[in-house]
Amino acid sequence: MSLVETQTPRPVTGRGDAVVRLENVSKQYGSGSNALLALDRVSLTVQQGEFVCLLGASGCGKSTLLSLVAGLDKITGGTLDIGGRHVSLMFQEAALFPWLSVAGNVELPLRLQGVGKAERRKRAEELLEIVRLSGFGHKRPHELSGGMRQRVALARALAQNADILLMDEPFGALDAMTRDILHDEMERIWREQKLTVLFVTHNVREAVRLGDRVILLSSRPGRVIEDYPITHERPRRIDSPEVSGQAAEITDRLRAEVARHAH
Numbered sequence: 001m002s003l004v005e006t007q008t009p010r011p012v013t014g015r016g017d018a019v020v021r022l023e024n025v026s027k028q029y030g031s032g033s034n035a036l037l038a039l040d041r042v043s044l045t046v047q048q049g050e051f052v053c054l055l056g057a058s059g060c061g062k063s064t065l066l067s068l069v070a071g072l073d074k075i076t077g078g079t080l081d082i083g084g085r086h087v088s089l090m091f092q093e094a095a096l097f098p099w100l101s102v103a104g105n106v107e108l109p110l111r112l113q114g115v116g117k118a119e120r121r122k123r124a125e126e127l128l129e130i131v132r133l134s135g136f137g138h139k140r141p142h143e144l145s146g147g148m149r150q151r152v153a154l155a156r157a158l159a160q161n162a163d164i165l166l167m168d169e170p171f172g173a174l175d176a177m178t179r180d181i182l183h184d185e186m187e188r189i190w191r192e193q194k195l196t197v198l199f200v201t202h203n204v205r206e207a208v209r210l211g212d213r214v215i216l217l218s219s220r221p222g223r224v225i226e227d228y229p230i231t232h233e234r235p236r237r238i239d240s241p242e243v244s245g246q247a248a249e250i251t252d253r254l255r256a257e258v259a260r261h262a263h
């Protein structure tokens with residue numbers, strides 16, 4: 001979907017083609033005395049196959065940015081182009097349909113795409129295998145742990161066969177150990193499925209654990225203040241000295257930004 005048509009695409013540098021391009025994107029909610037500027041001239045590109053993490057203080061506009069890329073809301077300034085590509089979204093809450101089985105939840109996007117029953121079953125089984133939930137297809141969501149429900153949500157997001165996966169704090173509500181395991185799984189699935197991911201988090205270590213790049217937004221209105229390339233060898237451990245060291249550096253920058261805003 002292209003929210004605003006851009007002119008001739010510019011050549012891009014980096015490892016692939018830009019699949020998401022924001023140029024001076026602003027987002028204002030409301031108008032007049034109720035106006036609230038959530039994002040202020042954000043420029044950002046995400047390349048094909050990249051894993052990009054968005055970090056910033058609470059309320060700086062991270063979720064707003066995802067909803068703009070998803071086409072759920074409209075920009076009020078600048079240009080945003082995803083070249084007609086499809087996106088799928090995953091949130092902190094799995095938001096599974098409780099009356100459907102696990103497999104039924106994963107099959108839902110396929111049903112909406114008009115995929116036939118036999119093919120749906122097969123694909124759902126494959127997807128559940130990818131998220132390591134083979135054999136759980138007949139269960140209901142309430143029979144699963146929080147981590148398992150997020151795996152189902154991930155399988156459902158993958159079922160949409162989208163070009164871009166938008167994730168809004170998908171592991172934020174999980175305990176540290178479960179999150180750690182899901183980081184490993186996420187990294188594997190991203191690599192195997194060649195996904196392009198835009199991932200919002202509050203957790204600096206999580207961002208450094210997973211990202212090819214970590215984009216730091218300023219306090220509201222959100223602007224890009226840093227774009228950190230993360231080059232540590234994968235798979236990474238969240239408690240490795242490399243991840244911890246870079247996370248500390250980014251945390252200091254974030255703290256300085258929050259403090260600056262508080263005065």
Ligand SMILES: Nc1ncnc2c1ncn2[C@@H]1O[C@H](COP(=O)(O)OP(=O)(O)OP(=O)(O)O)[C@@H](O)[C@H]1O
Nearest residue numbers: 029036038056057058059060061062063064065220
């Ligand atoms: N639909 C809306 N109408 C009006 N204001 C909104 C709307 N959605 C978000 N906002 C405001 O825009 C600002 C950015 O919100 P957003 O949820 O994007 O921030 P965030 O960085 O994702 O926050 P958090 O880290 O706390 O989840 C906030 O001040 C919020 O109150």
